[in-house]
Amino acid sequence: MTEYVVRFLLGGVVVSLFAVLGDVLRPKSFAGLLGAAPSVALATLGIAVYQHGADYAGLQSRAMIAGALALAVYSFVVCQLLIRARLRAIPATLLSLVVWLVTVFGLLTITGAQA
Structure with a gap:
């Protein structure tokens, strides 16, 4: 239980610091880039x-x-399927999910990392 409290507090502090950094930088689109994921x-x-x-x-x-x-x-493939192949969103994302799985597990196998 303590680990979750520490993770919550530390994550909140780091998220706040990244939010301040994103607010200071120009353009404002950096704010979304520096959101929750990197800090967590x-x-x-x-x-x-x-x-x-x-x-x-x-x-x-x-x-x-x-x-x-x-x-x-995955994002690149979804965009290509939506724009060039004119697929609807659900088929494009489901097909791209297969690409994501192959890519991530291929990279994990190559680098020897664990998921």
């Missing part, structure tokens, strides 16, 4: 380092990077 990931990695050590956190960070790269590929 940093808080999670900080807790992982504290509880399990740097090696474990390194594995987790590689898994996060693989997920982010796979999300970029």
